[in-house]
Amino acid sequence: MFNDVDTIRPFDRLHGVPCRGHDSGDLMVLFDRTFLRPYRTCLRGGADEPLYEPAQGRDDVHTIWFTRDYFASALHEVAHWCVAGPARRQQRDYGYWYAPDGRTSDQQAEFERVEVKPQSLEWLFSEAAGWRFRPSADNLEAELGPSPAFCQAIVEQVHAYCRRGVNARAEAFLASLSAFYGTARDVRSLLSPERFAGDVVA
Template sequence: MQLLQPQPKVNMSSLVHTLPTWDSNLTLDQVQRSLWSNANSEENQVDWLILHFNLWFSHHNVILFKGGHEPEYFPATSDEPAKIQFAHGFFNSALHEISHWTIAGEKRRLLPDLGYWYAPDGRTQEQQNLFEQVEIKPQAIEWLFAKAFGRKFRVSLDNLTGEGGNGQQFKDHVFLQVQRYFSGEAKLPRDAARFIQCICLCVRNGKSLHAVEFQREMLD
């Protein structure tokens, strides 16, 4: 098993890229049903997110909805669409679960919980290392989503009662993964790019995300 290794520092002066757009012809009229500026509470923002996600990805036969307890993904059936359930109605939980869904390919979207391996809180160091390996990309994409919405992002090692891993090293990896998406070294999943573009149209007056908006110290 290859464990997380320290990564070289990035020269921030060279990171002047914006993310590639999913569809240059996409317009605000096509993606906005209600004004984000009118969603002035956490509950209103969650409702706005559900309404718009379900519009933007209706072609995938999937819906986002609030869950009372733990997040979970339910594949589509012959009678119902696929469901992305996020925890306790929390906005950031929704962004995290959406990030996992955007990474999953067509085959994994046919599986409960997208086929992810998951060990609950209380993981050993070896289990924690595996957990962190598979969480780098989802949390990097979640940070992109959060930034597009103008919200605070915090990395999560999700192992309060176990061996917590190296938080600083994990933050390094999440930061560098974000920069790889901007530089083109890593390709942003198509549905993640669409989600970000739609958010930016509605929330940022169409302004794209820029690499310099993401600083390593923001994760501390």
């Protein structure tokens, strides 16, 4: 599908300044260029539901599937992959049980607990890509939006990442995104608490 970052469409221009649009195909190129060789992992869209599929053999690759061509879904699924450790990355969907839409309040509280780090990384990735981040409760059927406590936990975790840094995979993806979208000189300048001074908007 994509073999090189040069296949990405040319810069658009806004007020005479080069800028990028937001196309999930670009994320696939950037991810594969960064991780396909060292981690045997690729990013692909077009799925009805997001899914992580580990490689089935030595000649296969691990695949992160995101929903359709949704830009935010791609960033979110990469965030989950960056959080998952080596053992988790050998299991389908990282070995987690997923309660579908329509969760009870107790199930929703557990969902929010495990989603703090992935959605915090997603916010960092969104900032690096010049994309607006919105926290997700992923529970439309129950009409439960993100709780104030969940949104605050995301803010606090993002600030912790700004102070302490992120792991090597997340840092590599942030570097690729910020270089491609022109949002920061480097990852250190991207991870500035001032960029994330406000509350997240649900």
